[in-house]
Amino acid sequence: MKVVLTKDVEKLGSKGDVVEAADGYARNYLMPRGLAVEATQQKIKELKEKEAKQNRLESEKREDAQKLKSKLESEKFVIKVKAGDNGRLFGSVNTKDIADAAAEKGYDIDKRKLELDDSIKSLGMHTVEVKLYDDITANLKVNVKEK
Incomplete structure (x- = not known):
């Protein structure tokens, strides 16, 4: 069964990865604990959008910090x-x-x-x-x- 990991799972993958897991492992362990969701096209698209938004916010914070640094040092x-x-x-x-x-x-x-x-x-x-x-x-x- 293909799943999308919502958190890092040892020996399986890191957050956001689409991995193949055994059906029982995915249904009985990963999904109930919130470690993964079933890999549908919609879920994959949502995760990619969320990741892109997070990267954009982080780059904005980094730019703001650079501007503040130059102002403070002057x-x-x-x-x-x-x-x-x-x-x-x-x-x-x-x-x-x-x-x-x-x-x-x-x-x-x-x-x-x-x-x-x-x-x-x-x-x-x-x-x-x-x-x-x-x-x-x-x-x-x-x-x-x-x-």
């Missing part, structure tokens, strides 16, 4: 904090402060996407990475100034 974000002698800060600048500075300029950046090894504890220019998409990261230029 900006400089200024954060003003209280500092003592020798440029040491009273406290530190963390991911929330950087996300707030980006929000002031109109960028919606989640603080959890910012990759900061340790809090910033000195004045001056610092570079912070932000993960925008799977493999797209942007380097933000953060200038910490004295208030």
Whole structure:
């Protein structure tokens, strides 16, 4: 019996594949568990359309992330904090402060996407990475100034 897999099945195939399976295996195991549906022309067509739509959405997200990356890397974000002698800060600048500075300029950046090894504890220019998409990261230029 020909079936279309709706999820990855070990030793049979991956999601979206049209495979030949034994009748009993398909009816008694794959279909009741939602792992496969019978391969009709309609089902195959629906799966191809769904996959094409998903690929199109992913490419749009990737393009948006590339555009945002170029915009973010051309900006400089200024954060003003209280500092003592020798440029040491009273406290530190963390991911929330950087996300707030980006929000002031109109960028919606989640603080959890910012990759900061340790809090910033000195004045001056610092570079912070932000993960925008799977493999797209942007380097933000953060200038910490004295208030």
